[in-house]
Amino acid sequence: MKCQCGGEFEFALARNVQQLLFPKSSPSCHWCCFGVKNHMANGVGGDFFEFLTLPDGSQSVFLGDVTGHGLHASVVMSLLYGFIHRACLKSCVPLEAVLETNEFLQSFAERSQKYDHFFSSTLFFGSIHPETLEMHYINCGHLPPMVRRGDQLFTLNSTGPPIGFFDHPDIEMRSFRFEKDDRLLLYTDGISEAVNAEGVMFGLRRLSQLLMTSDLNYLEFLDEIFAELKRFGACNPPQDDCTAIVIDFHPFMAPMSKPENLPE
Template sequence: MTADKRVGGAGRPRRRRPLLPRIPLRHLLPLLPPLGICALLTALGFLTHVLSPLSGLLLLAPVLAGLRLDARHTAAVGAVALLLGLLVDGRAWSPGFAAHWGGLLTGSVLSVHAAARRTALERVLARVSEVSRIAQAAILPPVAEEFAGTLVRTRHYCAAPDATVGGDLYDCALTPFGLRVIVGDVRGHGAEAMPLTAATISGFRDLAYRTRELRSVAIGLDARLTPRLADEEFVTAVLVEFGNCEIRTVNCGHPPPLRVGTDVKLLEPPKPALPLGLRPDPEQYRFRLSPGDRLLLYTDGLIEARNTEGTHFPLLEAAAEALTDPLPESALARLYEQVTAHSGGTLTDDVALVLCQPSDLRTHTGLTPGSHPGAPEPPGLLGPLEPPPTLSG
């Protein structure tokens, strides 16, 4: 039996373990500035032979480490500073050694404590931010789906920093009465507008599924939001219901939808209505949809974007160019790039964009309870239909 044993009989020599553990470079880089301060002060102390005063300056290293590093790295820097302070003052052995080194020890301990508190608060803030991000995504998720033959794509920009939900809102609901879409704008930005934004979306989802008339959805939403609004506060909103070769709209003080097809036209209500929260009495209006038409719903952040000269964003011209892109996602992206470029690269207001494109108009029945395809429309329920376009020439 030989003394030179092999591991597992495989003929390979046993690998020696390193005396010191390997530390990744990313863990060492944050230590370089405070340790560099320690080295610099120590070198100055020996070169100038002024040791005792400089030993107190070593406290800068753990203090700076505590401002940026975690408790473990700060403790490592403090230990190095204490050893160097012991070396410097120990050689001089000045009468103030105990005071200098004791102050350095106390400062190092306090720096470690401060670093631990700071990193704990940062972890809590990170968790809160993540919860906030998830909650905001649940309130206003991006939409890229097809609802009963209608492609719906959304684009949203929140002007408030560190927020994804502000005063602009949108939602879609595939109901027994057809696809219904809302786009609205509440007062405020960021976190201050989030509760009202969530209440508006929640109210729409509840009413859209069980309220027959679109006009009644708007009136019911007004009744729900009014108690939550302060004086002179309101919510603008436009509600759209997709039917057979048409859409039905109820507009409460909101910018009108834009229809893009053979022409570009704003679908303005003949009789304007007040915003939600101001007791509106809106009417429902019907507009035709032809094969290939697209419908853009938007908030006032789009049309009120200004350039350096104070000129508003030219919506009709920009939409005629951007929204003809074959892909709805690319069309919205081009329109958003245009308004961003127009405003100098930064938007100062929230912007919500919803692009709807019926892929097959024959699939949109817009049925009401008790009706069937081909049945005559109940008189007075849907309102007058937009007259067909006239042929020029």
């Protein structure tokens, strides 16, 4: 019993430490609104996200999903989170930061063939220039973010493999120019691959339909995604970490939103 209590305490401590890493508020921008919602499957996990202002004034957003979930994923996630912060202090170019991060993960993977696959992650990394609304981005094996523009839907598809697998990965940087009233949705596979009791997957089609038909504001839309998962009958607690980020592009100053972690 003593050991169990000690284990529960250590687990709770790990969860609290991981929560300290996540941003406590979204960026305050006159040109867009940021919102994020996150629910870890086991209290701790491998989803990670951040909003950083780069040295050139661009606003970056990154979202990643470390291989696996639980305690081991949270350890790798913490390493990645800290290193990406460090890389962004030196470079405003997403490709340079991502390649440096890949090399960092590879240095750990080389230490053990038994655990090398754990030192890998999907990663979407975008840098948005506030004056032009042009985003330079890298998508390393992450599910494609979606952009709603009126009745049009754009997807930002993969530009390279997940980081950590290859010494010299073939990664391409692309660009996308946003317009006023666009909505950008980023998400992890804990949402799109959620399964109900009948074994049916929530899927990208349902998620894209939700994006295209919703007239809610960005924070209400985040709530609606998780409410729709519940109505769908997805497992609660979820089988995998779930994170969604919404960015609405507006010509006015938006109030800051506080990232929300759903209760256990």
